[in-house]
Amino acid sequence: MKRILFVCTGNTCRSPMAEAMFRAKTAGRGYEVRSAGVAAFPGQExxxxxxxxLDERGIEHEHTSSRLDEGLIDWSDVILTMTNSHKHAIQTFFPLALPKVYTLREFVGVEGIPDIADPFGGALEDYRRCAEEIEESLDRLFAMLQHPRFREFGAE
Structure with a gap:
């Protein structure tokens, strides 16, 4: 199994959506997917x-928030953050993670705006837009991981 960790701030919006969406997209293909937050309060829905x-998209989800820690860093093969600030926080507090931490958009080659905006506290439409941004990147990620060049991250 190859392990992908999605990271945002509180692990209640972006990274749980990315986790659930990517898990649904890759079901049965040998990936393990988790999410965490750099400033999460563990146990929140x-x-x-x-x-x-996620319900509107027909994606199953059960989630309680997790704070990023050394165990999750060690568990992961690649860490994909929602923003540059998340990436820099991980690089600062977990320097051994440096070779495997990227922003999601950076990793999949999306140019321009490097961050996926936080919908926290916004309207439902803000979350829908956020999910669309995440899905665009996850589609690219899935395609990349099918390429032989990325076999170290993907399933055989």
């Missing part, structure tokens, strides 16, 4: 709007 967006 995903936000109501995040859950609603």
């Amino acid at each position: 995903a936000s109501l709007h995040a859950k609603q967006v």
Whole structure:
């Protein structure tokens, strides 16, 4: 199994949506997917709007937040953050993670705006837009991981 960790701030909006969406996209293909937050309060549910967006997309989800720690760093093969600030926080507090931490958009080659905006506290439509941004990157990620060049991250 290859292990992908999605990271955002509180692990209640973006990273849980990315985790659930990528898990659904890769079901049965040998990937393990988790999410965490750099400033999460462990045990919180995903936000109501995040859950609603996943429900609208027909994606199963059960989530309680996790704070990023050394165990998750060690567990992961690649760490994909929602923003540059998340990436820099990980590089600062977990320097051994440096070779495997990227922003999601950086990793998949999206140019321009490097961050996926935080919908926290916004309207349902903000969460829908966020999910669309995440899905665009996850589609690229899935395609990349099918390429032989990325076999170290993907399933055989």
